[in-house]
Amino acid sequence: MKILVTVKEVATVEDEFEIEGTEIADRYLGADLNEWDDYAIEEAVQLQEAGIADEVVAVTIGPEDCEQTIRQALAKGADRAVRVWDDALEEVDLLDVGAKTEILRAVVEEETPDLVLTGVQSGDDSWMATGVSLAEELGYEWGAVVNHLEHDFDDGVASVRRELEGGVEELTEIELPAALTIQTGINEPRYASLRGIRQAQRKELAVRSLAELGVDESAVESEVRLTDMYEPESESDATVWEGSADETATQLGELLREKGVAQ
Amino acid sequence: MTNVLAVADHRRGDLRDVSYEIITAGRQLADETGGDLHLAVVSGTVDDFAEKLDREGVDVIHTVDHGEEFNHDIYAQATIQLYDDVAPQYVVTPNSVNGLDYAPAVAARLDLPIVTDAVALDADGDTLTATREMYGGKVETTTELDGPAVISIREGEWPAAEGTGDATIGAFAAEIDESEVGSTVTGFEEVGGGDVDISEADLLVSVGRGIEEEENLELIRDLADALGATVSSSRPIVDNGWLPKNRQVGQSGKVVTPDVYIAIGISGAVQHVAGMKGSDTIVAINTDPNAPIMDIADYAIVDDLFDVVPALIEEFQ
Numbered sequence: 001m002k003i004l005v006t007v008k009e010v011a012t013v014e015d016e017f018e019i020e021g022t023e024i025a026d027r028y029l030g031a032d033l034n035e036w037d038d039y040a041i042e043e044a045v046q047l048q049e050a051g052i053a054d055e056v057v058a059v060t061i062g063p064e065d066c067e068q069t070i071r072q073a074l075a076k077g078a079d080r081a082v083r084v085w086d087d088a089l090e091e092v093d094l095l096d097v098g099a100k101t102e103i104l105r106a107v108v109e110e111e112t113p114d115l116v117l118t119g120v121q122s123g124d125d126s127w128m129a130t131g132v133s134l135a136e137e138l139g140y141e142w143g144a145v146v147n148h149l150e151h152d153f154d155d156g157v158a159s160v161r162r163e164l165e166g167g168v169e170e171l172t173e174i175e176l177p178a179a180l181t182i183q184t185g186i187n188e189p190r191y192a193s194l195r196g197i198r199q200a201q202r203k204e205l206a207v208r209s210l211a212e213l214g215v216d217e218s219a220v221e222s223e224v225r226l227t228d229m230y231e232p233e234s235e236s237d238a239t240v241w242e243g244s245a246d247e248t249a250t251q252l253g254e255l256l257r258e259k260g261v262a263q
Numbered sequence: 264m265t266n267v268l269a270v271a272d273h274r275r276g277d278l279r280d281v282s283y284e285i286i287t288a289g290r291q292l293a294d295e296t297g298g299d300l301h302l303a304v305v306s307g308t309v310d311d312f313a314e315k316l317d318r319e320g321v322d323v324i325h326t327v328d329h330g331e332e333f334n335h336d337i338y339a340q341a342t343i344q345l346y347d348d349v350a351p352q353y354v355v356t357p358n359s360v361n362g363l364d365y366a367p368a369v370a371a372r373l374d375l376p377i378v379t380d381a382v383a384l385d386a387d388g389d390t391l392t393a394t395r396e397m398y399g400g401k402v403e404t405t406t407e408l409d410g411p412a413v414i415s416i417r418e419g420e421w422p423a424a425e426g427t428g429d430a431t432i433g434a435f436a437a438e439i440d441e442s443e444v445g446s447t448v449t450g451f452e453e454v455g456g457g458d459v460d461i462s463e464a465d466l467l468v469s470v471g472r473g474i475e476e477e478e479n480l481e482l483i484r485d486l487a488d489a490l491g492a493t494v495s496s497s498r499p500i501v502d503n504g505w506l507p508k509n510r511q512v513g514q515s516g517k518v519v520t521p522d523v524y525i526a527i528g529i530s531g532a533v534q535h536v537a538g539m540k541g542s543d544t545i546v547a548i549n550t551d552p553n554a555p556i557m558d559i560a561d562y563a564i565v566d567d568l569f570d571v572v573p574a575l576i577e578e579f580q
Contacts, residue, residue: 013398015551024402094406097367097377120363125397128358129367129379129415132335136368141445142335144364164274164360165514167455170333175445181363185502223376227392228405231553238547238560248564249574252525252546255562259544261466261523262490262579 001153003044003053004113006104006131007037007073009066010124022093022229031065033072036119040182042189043149044117045077050151053115055079059107061089061100067205074200075192081203082107086210088217094125096222101133103220106213108138115158116179120145128181135179143174147183264411265298268351270342271316272359273307274333275451278315281357281416283423288384288416289355290320290424295386299323301349303435305341306330310432319426325349325435336444338365341437343372348435351411353391358415370413377413378406382420399532400555418514419537455509455516464493467521469512469539471497473528473549473568477505483527486572489579495519497535513538528568531556548572 009031017028047053058073058081060066070081084103089095108116116138118131135142147169148161153176162170163183174180192200210217241248256262269289271282286302293300299322304312309326316324327341342365346354354369356362358380370377382403383394389409397404461467468490470483480500487494494510501511512519514534524542529535531547531554539545540559547560548568557563564571 011398013401015553017401019402022404024398097370097379101371123399126395126399127377127379128363129370129377132364132367133371133377136339136371142364142368143446144335145360161452162360162364163515164451165279166518167453167508167511167516168274169452169454170448171450171452173447173449178445184498188504223408224378225407226404227407229397229402230404232396232400232403234553234558236557236560236563238557238563240552240563240565245566245570245574248566249571249578252562252564252571252575253578255544255546256466256490256523259523261521262492 001047001053001115002055002057002111002113003047003115003117004057004059004108004111005037005040005044005073005078006116006118007041007058007060007070008034008122009060009062009069010034010122012123019229019231022226031069033069034119034122036121036182036184038189039184039186040117040119041073041076041078042187043182046187047151048077052151052153057082057111057113059104060084061095061103070205071200072192074203074205075196076190077196079203081205082208083205084208084213088210088220092220092222094222094224094226095220096224097127097129097133099220099222100130101137103210103213103215104130104134105137106215107208108134110213114177116140118179118181120181120183131179131181138179141175141178142180143172143178144181145183146180147186149180149186264350264352265296266301266349266351267293267296267298267353267355268301268303268345268349269355270338271302271304271312272357272361273304273312276307278312279357279359280423281359281418282316283318284418284421285355285357285416286316286318286320286424287421292353292355292384292386296352298352301325301351302430303327303342303345305338306332306334313432317428317430317432318424319428320424321428321430324430324432326432327435327437329437329439332448333361334444334446334448335365335368336446337439339368339372340439340443342369344437345435346373353386353411354413356413356415358417362415366413366415375411375413376408377415378408379415380417381414382417384414417533455507455511457507457509459493459509461493461495461510461512462517462519464519465522466490466492467495467519468492468525468527469495469497469529470500470527471529472499474500477503480505482572486576489576497529526556526560527572529556530554531559
């Protein structure tokens with residue numbers, strides 16, 4: 001079985017930051033592997049270690065800068081990676097679900113995996129929709145918000161649990177090929193070992209342009225436009241206790257006694 | 264195209280609250296586009312659901328009587344056929360776990376843009392403006408698109424529709440192609456049972472990412488012992504396996520309503536807040552004065568939990 005995992009380098013934001021236009025100023029941004037994708041990689045690598053997956057391929061859309069992040073997927077055990085980038089993507093400030101789907105579809109059609117794993121969402125723009133959209137475009141089955149996957153795939157079926165609201169899980173059988181969006185908590189993502197990091201440097205990381213994938217440039221023109229970004233107005237009317245830790249702890253202690261919940 | 268088609272959410276025989284919220288959001292859009300609000304309810308006891316959904320503002324309710332529980336293949340097929348029939352400007356679904364399991368497929372098959380997790384909407388002429396959050400709620404954004412679209416709305420952002428309506432209720436004869444149904448829901452399971460029911464506690468000390476290391480949880484346990492409180496947590500602590508699922512507060516965990524909720528090192532993501540906003544008094548201990556938890560806190564200590572918590576333990580020993 002071949003597994004393709006879509007991964008993304010996401011921007012992380014410091015507690016204090018400034019917005020310039022429709023972007024957070026660069027100096028307040030860091031970069032990290034999308035948290036949800038980390039779980040998707042781990043799930044794929046575990047399937048490989050269990051002898052179920054023959055190959056794990058990581059795919060990302062991103063500029064050269066993100067290669068260090070994508071190599072984390074290789075360091076954790078993915079066999080090779082594909083990075084899609086193109087001049088046409090340089091100027092795009094928001095890549096919507098439709099545009100991402102078009103790009104990733106071309107890669108999946110080339111790779112023809114049995115299973116596509118994606119994170120439920122990305123920590124930055126948080127669309128939560130690309131995995132299911134991709135499945136539909138490919139004619140794959142799918143499952144969203146999966147927090148458990150049985151590793152036997154009897155009769156070409158993935159037995160999953162979907163994490164619903166309110167502490168309820170849904171048990172679902174999904175025919176392969178399928179795309180699953182992976183929720184955090186499904187496993188315990190490993191840290192990349194030093195050996196893994198060294199090996200990752202030697203693994204293949206192919207760079208593909210839109211033309212090479214047969215994707216028309218117009219496909220990346222998002223139908224959704226980002227028009228404004230601002231800090232939400234604080235609705236806080238909290239009483240902020242000031243002072244040393246001892247002083248604030250005393251104030252909290254008084255409140256708890258007053259409420260009769262602690263003695 | 265001026266109509267709006269909204270799709271209700273239900274589970275195990277009950278409509279979910281968001282089904283009434285989606286009426287409010289859908290009505291708002293229908294007023295702005297000058298069309299009718301069509302509501303769809305797919306699978307389950309649809310006639311009973313339709314009666315309950317007939318609240319003020321709904322023009323038409325379409326029932327699709329097919330199967331008992333949510334199945335994304337059936338929802339997707341039914342919604343697409345309704346789209347062809349109703350020809351709406353917008354299809355509105357909840358941004359629930361189930362909404363996320365079919366709305367993107369509907370958008371893809373209809374070749375429509377999708378905007379997910381909207382917290383505010385404004386339709387003007389052919390242009391839709393949707394407000395969304397990015398970076399875990401640190402910023403809000405407005406996005407625009409032209410023409411028809413699929414929109415998923417965040418639960419709890421629009422008030423539930425009330426009153427009694429006079430909608431036209433009718434069965435919609437969706438033709439479900441069973442050969443296209445490749446997923447089967449085989450059951451449900453409640454998770455997070457066990458020794459402690461955090462939803463019964465009067466005082467919760469709840470811990471989040473700010474605790475940094477598993478060993479540091481001991482500090483929170485000591486605090487709970489000193490106060491006679493119960494320990495709960497936000498999602499990352501459970502994801503890390505540091506506490507069992509029955510301690511998780513939030514959308515996918517438990518809803519709690521203690522007399523006092525002390526949020527320690529919890530930033531207050533919307534999914535967490537959904538589970539604890541009904542607490543009588545909320546106290547936040549966090550180094551970030553702009554953390555979203557501050558918006559719902561009654562009292563706040565902007566300081567390092569590793570200084571404040573030991574001081575509080577001492578106070579009660």
